[in-house]
Amino acid sequence: MGKAINESKTKPYGQATAFEDTAGGRTGRGLLNMNSLPNREDSDLTLGLMELRRDPMYRRIPEERRVRYAERSLNDGYEAAEAAERLAIGELLERAGIAVRFDGASGGLFGSALRAQIDWTGKVPRIVVYRESMRQLAEAASAFPGTFGELTAEAAADIHLAHEYYHWLEYTRGVFTAERLDPVEIRFGPWKRRASVRQCGEIAAHAFAKRLLKLTHLPNLLDYLYLMHIGELNKEAFDEEMEKCREASGSGRRHMV
Numbered sequence: 001m002g003k004a005i006n007e008s009k010t011k012p013y014g015q016a017t018a019f020e021d022t023a024g025g026r027t028g029r030g031l032l033n034m035n036s037l038p039n040r041e042d043s044d045l046t047l048g049l050m051e052l053r054r055d056p057m058y059r060r061i062p063e064e065r066r067v068r069y070a071e072r073s074l075n076d077g078y079e080a081a082e083a084a085e086r087l088a089i090g091e092l093l094e095r096a097g098i099a100v101r102f103d104g105a106s107g108g109l110f111g112s113a114l115r116a117q118i119d120w121t122g123k124v125p126r127i128v129v130y131r132e133s134m135r136q137l138a139e140a141a142s143a144f145p146g147t148f149g150e151l152t153a154e155a156a157a158d159i160h161l162a163h164e165y166y167h168w169l170e171y172t173r174g175v176f177t178a179e180r181l182d183p184v185e186i187r188f189g190p191w192k193r194r195a196s197v198r199q200c201g202e203i204a205a206h207a208f209a210k211r212l213l214k215l216t217h218l219p220n221l222l223d224y225l226y227l228m229h230i231g232e233l234n235k236e237a238f239d240e241e242m243e244k245c246r247e248a249s250g251s252g253r254r255h256m257v
């Protein structure tokens with residue numbers, strides 16, 4: 001029925017992205033080129049495509065269908081948020097009987113900091129949120145004040161709680177967002193295999209959190225702000241990738257990511 005534990009990690013990279021600045025980078029302090037940030041209307045689709053690009057199957061999705069994968073995933077998340085009927089995330093978790101634990105550590109694992117995870121294998125489903133990661137995200141967001149405004153560590157935690165709650169919704173309904181979209185085909189010589197585009201679930205979870213918490217942008221933008229803040233991602237490279245995704249999401253749909 002899908003994975004039992006969902007994790008969100010700091011490194012927003014999959015095999016499909018190739019713009020990590022490994023040459024020492026620049027320090028992330030300072031203002032982001034605000035022109036690179038999408039306006040509200042196309043923000044979600046642009047950031048949705050940024051997320052889709054992280055999927056190991058990304059290159060297997062036919063070019064002309066990539067925007068559609070992102071759009072349908074976003075809609076899945078929005079619809080779930082509408083169905084939540086304006087309840088606060090704390091209340092949703094309580095009604096669902098999900099326990100929440102805040103862990104003081106950053107949850108570091110193999111070089112990437114864990115932010116939050118849900119485990120539904122036990123009697124009581126449980127979300128663990130890593131406090132230190134939340135503090136780091138809040139600090140990064142405050143270095144780019146034009147993005148999420150004043151984002152506290154508590155608000156960052158709510159984003160992650162909403163994100164994990166969405167995965168729980170997927171699990172309880174028995175159909176994951178990725179399964180609602182066509183799988184892609186992988187061929188190894190005579191062998192054929194079909195695989196789902198799992199990053200679609202991430203896009204939907206971001207869209208759910210954004211709509212539920214009335215955020216200005218999809219929360220995966222936070223990942224990039226963090227990496228720029230700590231100097232692991234070059235701002236110009238980020239701008240460039242965003243521009244590509246924005247062009248791909250444009251009404252003409254002539255440009256492909």
Ligand SMILES: [Zn+2]
Binds near residue numbers: 006167201202
């Ligand atoms: Zn997730």
